[in-house]
Amino acid sequence: MERTWSISCHDNRQLSEISESKFQPSGRFWSDLRNLVHMLNATIHPCFVNIPKQESRFAGISFKFDDFSFAILCKIFFSSPLKQIVFNNCSLSVIQINHLVTLRSLPHFQSLQIDWNPVENPMIFADLLSLDSKLHSLSLKSCNLDNESFSAICESLKTNKTLNFLDLYNNQISDLNKLSEALKENRSLVGLSLCSNDIRDENLSPLIGIIGKIFCTEEDAQEFKRLEKEKAKKKVQEIGPLDMFKGDFTDEIEYNEESKEYFIMKNQVFRQFNLSLNKISNDHYLRLLLGSALKSFRVLITGNPLPESVKSSLGQAFAQNVIV
Structure with missing residues (x-):
């Protein structure tokens, strides 16, 4: 249950008081908080x-914050x-989430978990992942x-270019068209959880x-090779030859000598996909997805209304890729 306090002395305080204060931080979180x-x-x-x-982690769980207290924290x-x-479960307001958005580019700030904070305009959450974001992990459950x-x-x-893990458990997501577009370009995301959403087999088609x-x-x-050479040349121009290989080129061409066929190994970074507790009741597109999966790719589909015979068949056919 949410624990709520009414701090009446903050009711008429202006957030500008915090930004205009002449406070000089020491970098020690708890000491600075008390002093401010x-x-x-x-x-x-x-x-x-x-x-x-703790000096490396702050966790406020099931507390409700007034805006003035929250702004002090973010300062x-x-x-x-x-x-x-x-x-988690703090009934965060749009004002408070906007404060968190301003932290996204801090180099030491790696993980944000704001689960069970439904807002009327959830579009605001996209701002947490804008181009200058340094987050490695973001959790937006429920x-x-x-x-x-x-x-x-x-x-x-x-x-x-930094987010590795995104957890969107228990939301109302079914359309994966924009995810398809993102995975064409993004080469940092390792794992995505869409557990307990509204996804059916046909939604996997994109x-x-x-x-x-x-x-x-x-x-x-x-x-493909020509475009990769252009990318490499541009990267040398932007960051110099010494840093050329600090980022991974995760797409590559493979040639099968026996069949004389070419294959593109697309997006070798993305390899953890949680689709458990959704509404997948048949496996046509799921099989197509698994049929081209690389050895490192894993899909979790537990808790979907698939027939037991289909689960067994999938487990046998794609033992290294699917967890049923």
Whole structure:
């Protein structure tokens, strides 16, 4: 149950008081928090007293924050060494989420978990993954995400270069067209959980041919090589030859000598896909997806209404790729 306090002395406080304060942070989170609260003649939020004192992680779970207290927190986040921030079931307002958005480019800030915080306009969550975001992990379980807001997140993923794991458990997502577009360009995302959404087998169709070992003609292979050379040349111009191989080129051409066929190995980074507890009741597109999967690719489909015979068949045919 959410624990809520009414801090009446903050009701008429202006957020500008915090930004205009002459507070000089030391970089020690808890010490700075106490000092800023004292400088502003504010009241310490009760959760600040009860939370375990860690310098690398802050977790406020089932607390409701007034905007002034939350803004104080985020002021300190900017100069702290925190790597992980958690606000689960805190009824975060759009104002408060906007404060978190301003933290996205901090180099030390790697993980944000704001589960069970549904908002009326979930489009705001896409701003967390804009081009300058440094987040490695983002969890938005039960945040009222629909197809429109998921599409906005996927649009951000097209240019995002740092996010490795995204958890969207228990939302209302079914349309994967924008995910398909994102996976054509994104080469940082390792794992995505769409567990407990509204996905059916036919919703997987946009992903066919986007990831895995995909057949191509010799002409396609030559064009692919030409484009990769152009990318490499551009990268040398942008960052210099010494840093040329700091990023992974995850697409490559494979030639089968026996069959004389060419294949593009598309998006070798993305390899963990959680589709459990959805509405997948048949396996046509699922089989097509698994049929081109690379050895490292794993799909979790437990808890879907698939017939037992289909589950058994999938487990036998794609033992290294599917978890049923």
